[in-house]
Amino acid sequence: MTVIYDDPSLWPIIELDLFFSYWMVAAGVVVVYDWVLSLGQEIELIWATLVSHYYAVSRYTLYCDTILCCVSSAIYAISLSARCRVSEIQTSELGSI
Known part of the structure; x- marks a missing residue:
């Protein structure tokens, strides 16, 4: 279930x-474009020399580091939304006590 917050204090963060x-x-996109242009x-x-492996x-x-950073930031965004949902549930439960 999607939770939609209409709290104006969250808008600058979003x-x-x-x-x-x-x-x-x-x-x-710029990195991939540069790589494609210079690959030939x-x-x-460079690849014809002995130092090419290094x-x-x-x-x-x-590139591997960039991909891992993007994946980790996506996981963080997902966990952040899950934490907001848990916080909302806790608030509603504590409010009913």
Whole structure:
């Protein structure tokens, strides 16, 4: 069941979270766009050398880190909404005592 809060004090927090989520998506798109544009040159110039293994590890761990950060922030957002629901239930239960 979806819980909708109409509390104006939460609106700035929601707007800030929405603002940052847009920036996260935009940054991800820019990184992927840059990677796609430079992939041909990267394969031609760097992967042919012996140091390419070190380069690949240092370059692609950044992408893994970015993906893990996005997943963890999504999990945090889900757990935050679940905590708000638990808080609402506790408040309603304590109010009825």
